[in-house]
Amino acid sequence: MEDRGSHTESHPVPNALQLNHRHLGSITMSSSCCEQQLVCVTGAGGFIGSWVVKELLQRGYRVRGTARDPADRKNAHLLALEGAKERLTLCRADVLDRDSLRAAFAGCHGVFHVASPVSNDPELVPVAVEGTRNVISAAADEGARRVVFTSSYGAVHMDPNRCPDAVLDETCWSDYDFCKRTENLYCCAKMMAEITATKEAAARGLQLAVVLPCITVGPVLQQTLNVSTHHVLRYAMGTKRSIPNAVAAYVDVRDVALAHVLAYERPAARGRYLCIGTVLHRAQLVAMLRELFPQYPVTTKCEDDDKPMVKPYRFSNQRLRDLGLDFTPLRKSLYETVVCLQQKGHLPVIKQKLRACL
Numbered sequence: 001m002e003d004r005g006s007h008t009e010s011h012p013v014p015n016a017l018q019l020n021h022r023h024l025g026s027i028t029m030s031s032s033c034c035e036q037q038l039v040c041v042t043g044a045g046g047f048i049g050s051w052v053v054k055e056l057l058q059r060g061y062r063v064r065g066t067a068r069d070p071a072d073r074k075n076a077h078l079l080a081l082e083g084a085k086e087r088l089t090l091c092r093a094d095v096l097d098r099d100s101l102r103a104a105f106a107g108c109h110g111v112f113h114v115a116s117p118v119s120n121d122p123e124l125v126p127v128a129v130e131g132t133r134n135v136i137s138a139a140a141d142e143g144a145r146r147v148v149f150t151s152s153y154g155a156v157h158m159d160p161n162r163c164p165d166a167v168l169d170e171t172c173w174s175d176y177d178f179c180k181r182t183e184n185l186y187c188c189a190k191m192m193a194e195i196t197a198t199k200e201a202a203a204r205g206l207q208l209a210v211v212l213p214c215i216t217v218g219p220v221l222q223q224t225l226n227v228s229t230h231h232v233l234r235y236a237m238g239t240k241r242s243i244p245n246a247v248a249a250y251v252d253v254r255d256v257a258l259a260h261v262l263a264y265e266r267p268a269a270r271g272r273y274l275c276i277g278t279v280l281h282r283a284q285l286v287a288m289l290r291e292l293f294p295q296y297p298v299t300t301k302c303e304d305d306d307k308p309m310v311k312p313y314r315f316s317n318q319r320l321r322d323l324g325l326d327f328t329p330l331r332k333s334l335y336e337t338v339v340c341l342q343q344k345g346h347l348p349v350i351k352q353k354l355r356a357c358l
């Protein structure tokens with residue numbers, strides 16, 4: 001299996017971020033995989049965080065979940081998860097407050113750092129980056145052995161100069177300057193946060209694995225909706241009236257959660273794990289939605305119909321497959337996303353003949 005050092009040799013990270021590459025080769029992983037271990041999940045109440053908590057509880061871990069306001073009703077679903085009563089506690093922590101993180105990580109073998117603002121707001125970039133630095137540092141202070149960090153394929157695929165035939169894999173990095181110029185500040189934040197995590201973990205002797213999910217869909221456990229679930233909702237509701245001539249990558253949230261846990265548990269796991277199930281044109285995504293749910297007014301209009309359709313790029317999810325992950329078909333994920341949105345009252349349950357009302 002490749003190591004993280006070889007990734008950086010052939011695909012250097014952007015100079016602008018001033019990463020000391022020498023640190024990257026020195027990451028080591030341990031073989032710990034024990035039920036009843038205490039682990040902490042930051043951002044436990046979010047879309048991905050909730051599924052990570054659920055997966056860990058199912059496997060017998062004792063879990064401490066962080067939220068900025070654990071008592072908020074938006075986190076109530078966590079306490080209803082199977083095993084939560086016996087093995088889940090929630091605690092207050094803000095990623096900008098290192099003391100709160102230290103308290104959350106005390107006694108933990110491992111930390112899953114999922115929490116991050118999902119936003120292009122320039123003011124939130126430092127929250128993602130400094131927050132990650134604080135998490136790694138607090139985890140090391142408290143003697144945790146291993147951290148799994150949730151990065152994003154936004155740190156991987158945003159490179160206008162990538163050859164169209166190239167295979168997107170863990171060696172790829174987005175073009176930081178391009179992301180900044182095009183105001184994709186979320187991608188800038190995730191790149192900088194990932195590099196910070198890698199550098200800090202190496203400096204503190206922490207084992208680090210990085211999961212890089214793409215647009216994540218699938219059933220939601222929480223009541224409030226996150227950005228990627230909104231993406232599907234807007235097409236189903238017909239509020240998104242056209243599609244871009246663009247391709248995107250999708251993955252099921254249950255696969256993302258399992259990827260985190262496998263990256264934590266597998267002794268040989270190290271470095272980056274690109275978490276992509278499917279890459280397809282947006283026209284194919286909406287066609288799938290229309291086919292599954294013809295009663296909803298899903299758009300057929302492409303923003304630039306007159307131009308050739310952008311072709312899906314090739315990608316590799318082999319590293320996660322090697323850890324034992326079987327990816328869920330997008331069709332199943334989409335179907336279950338929509339059914340879940342209906343069940344939670346975000347999307348009206350309508351029969352085909354009522355479609356005109358939407």
Ligand SMILES: NC(=O)c1ccc[n+]([C@@H]2O[C@H](COP(=O)([O-])OP(=O)(O)OC[C@H]3O[C@@H](n4cnc5c(N)ncnc54)[C@H](OP(=O)(O)O)[C@@H]3O)[C@@H](O)[C@H]2O)c1
Nearest residue numbers: 043046047048068094095115116117152213215216226228
């Ligand atoms: N969903 C996707 O398509 C996708 C794709 C790639 C990567 N990711 C990554 O996956 C992670 C989770 O995303 P998600 O989609 O599950 O989003 P989400 O549902 O909006 O969850 C974000 C979480 O971050 C926490 N958070 C935000 N700012 C915080 C702060 N200052 N201190 C502590 N916690 C803070 C929130 O906790 P509070 O309850 O305290 O607000 C919330 O639990 C993020 O790192 C995101 O970049 C998501």
